[in-house]
Amino acid sequence: MSEQTGQTFSIWRALRLSSFQIGSAMGDILVTSIWNRILITSFGIPAAPVSFLIALRYLLSPLSLWAGFMSDTKPLWGMRRTSYIWLGRGLMVLSLPLLGLSVGRLAGSTTDVLGWSFAVASSLLYGIGTLISGSPFLALVRDSAPKERQGLAISMAETMLIIFFAIVGISFSIWMRAYDPMVFWEMIVGTAVIGGFFWLFAIWGAEKRANAMAASSPATTQAALGRRSLQAAGFWSTFGKIWQDPRTRGFFVFLSLATLSAWAQDAILEPFGGEVFGLPFERTTRLNSYWQAATVVTLLVGSFLWRKRPPERQSPVTQGGLLAMVAGMVLLGMASLFNQVHLLELSLLVFGGGFGIYTFGGLSLMAVMSSDKEAGAYLGLWTISILLFKGLGTFLGGALRDLLLLGLGLPATTTYGVIFVVEAVGLLTAVMILSRLDILSFAHDMGRGISRSEVQVLTAD
Numbered sequence: 288m289s290e291q292t293g294q295t296f297s298i299w300r301a302l303r304l305s306s307f308q309i310g311s312a313m314g315d316i317l318v319t320s321i322w323n324r325i326l327i328t329s330f331g332i333p334a335a336p337v338s339f340l341i342a343l344r345y346l347l348s349p350l351s352l353w354a355g356f357m358s359d360t361k362p363l364w365g366m367r368r369t370s371y372i373w374l375g376r377g378l379m380v381l382s383l384p385l386l387g388l389s390v391g392r393l394a395g396s397t398t399d400v401l402g403w404s405f406a407v408a409s410s411l412l413y414g415i416g417t418l419i420s421g422s423p424f425l426a427l428v429r430d431s432a433p434k435e436r437q438g439l440a441i442s443m444a445e446t447m448l449i450i451f452f453a454i455v456g457i458s459f460s461i462w463m464r465a466y467d468p469m470v471f472w473e474m475i476v477g478t479a480v481i482g483g484f485f486w487l488f489a490i491w492g493a494e495k496r497a498n499a500m501a502a503s504s505p506a507t508t509q510a511a512l513g514r515r516s517l518q519a520a521g522f523w524s525t526f527g528k529i530w531q532d533p534r535t536r537g538f539f540v541f542l543s544l545a546t547l548s549a550w551a552q553d554a555i556l557e558p559f560g561g562e563v564f565g566l567p568f569e570r571t572t573r574l575n576s577y578w579q580a581a582t583v584v585t586l587l588v589g590s591f592l593w594r595k596r597p598p599e600r601q602s603p604v605t606q607g608g609l610l611a612m613v614a615g616m617v618l619l620g621m622a623s624l625f626n627q628v629h630l631l632e633l634s635l636l637v638f639g640g641g642f643g644i645y646t647f648g649g650l651s652l653m654a655v656m657s658s659d660k661e662a663g664a665y666l667g668l669w670t671i672s673i674l675l676f677k678g679l680g681t682f683l684g685g686a687l688r689d690l691l692l693l694g695l696g697l698p699a700t701t702t703y704g705v706i707f708v709v710e711a712v713g714l715l716t717a718v719m720i721l722s723r724l725d726i727l728s729f730a731h732d733m734g735r736g737i738s739r740s741e742v743q744v745l746t747a748d
Contacts, residue, residue: 301440304428305447307489310482312451314379316459317478318386318413319681320575321471324557324568325390329466332397333693338554338685340406344414345678348671355422355667356526368427369490375420376486380479382412387475391468418674422667427490429654429666441650446586449579449646456576465568529664534729538656539672541720542649545609547676548713549642551684551706552619558688562699564628577632578615578639585643593647599655599730602721605648609718611641616711624704655730 319341326332354371357363363370386409392402428444463470529535552559560571585608593604615638622630657665684706691702 300431301428301443302447304431304440304489305444306485307424308444308448309451309485310376310478311448312455313478313482314383314413316452316455316575317383317474319553320456320557321459321463321474322386322390323554324571325466325471326393327554327558328561328568330393330397332393333689334555334558334685335682335689338682340410341554342678342682343407343410344417345674345676345681347411347414347418348674348678350415350418351422351667351670351674353667354419355426355670356664358423358426359664368423368430371423372420372427372490373486375416375418375423376483378412378416378419380416380483382409382416383475383479385409385412387472390471394468418670421674422670424490425666425670429657441654443590445646445650446583446590449586449643450583453576453579453583456579457573460570460573460576526664526668529668532729534725535656535668537720537724538652538726539668541717541724542653542669542672543676544713544720545645545649545717546673547680547683548710548717549612549645550677550680551687551710551713553677553681554685555688555703555706559623559699559703560631563623563626563703564631574631574635578635578642581636581639582643582646585640586647589644589647599652599726601648601651601655602724602726603648605645605652606718606721608641608643608645608648609714609721612638612645613641613711613714613718615639615641616707616714620704620707620711623700623707626700652726655726 323337323341326337327334354375358368358371363374385405389402389405389409392399392405396402425441425444428440431440459474462474556574557571560566560574561568589604593601596604615634615636618630618634618637621627622634653666653669656669687706687709688702691697691705692699697705
């Protein structure tokens, strides 16, 4: 529990909250790895419309800022965070059967109107549910820890997500080695039941206990007044106050570009393995698991090595992770351009290792670039950045693949190689932007225990 509520930070509490990510990983793998591979490779549907539907939930990401603001200012059904989380996850569960219906209809005809209607409805429900619940969940995780552990708490939750990405990816590849409609429906039911259970279990009673502890704290009255003041100020005035700070805008640009560049391969990695190297369905399903497993390892190592490093001083770590991601994308581009399948796993491991370092540092910076009173709104803004530009990256990767491969008639090796090199350039640009951001002065202004003289010395260093 948070020291802000008079309790010590509990690893068990953090792990329980992190189990929430089991369902998140199952749903995302089902949509972005299994469903898209079926439509693109098995049914021969162009990547652009499929990528757009996957990206649709990210394009609606302003909802996350609204949801974060509402969880800061207006309790729903007696809860600040929990009710918004469960409302969103309920919509996600409802979306899964529609996913199965879309595949069933499109298997008969790739232009079936009802099939595409099911696909659009599923994408909308899944996306809205993700957005309504995402920032309140991160705010709940942040609330559970004292200031010096907030970055660690969020990193643990996101580390668990990536761990289960790898586990679920491998499990699903074994579960369905080749497309089988009955097995796909088994996956849908399993995701709804298992994922739904952990979405309930992870946060059941967590907020009630936190609020009960806070009731005995001298800061309770001040916090309540702060929430009422924030609510009175209104959504747009709060957003305007946050956005007018150039450091906030700069961090948004950095986070957006890094996210777009990192995820442009999301919808095309499995088709890349099949079209360039002729890999079977079972093996391409595991491609994401390779880089995600490397991400988990470096996240865990980073959590140990840098656990005592204040989160506001994680910029060099974040930059190092991004540079490793650049190297991984360059290797992946070379693997495609020169048709070197033996470089495939190595490039993904290098990229994933860098992604883990970047994620640890970036999540710590997200915790720093938020105020205590407006944590939900700030984290909603960072969620917008991540989700919107993850969606744009996913769509642009698929659209660029169609433009180069189908529109211009370039070979698959050249098409994918160009995409991966473009990603590397974007990641390198993000490093340059982060090097110019004044994270330390923002931390000082938000009362994170760093003096103005320390800011000047550390910035000079």
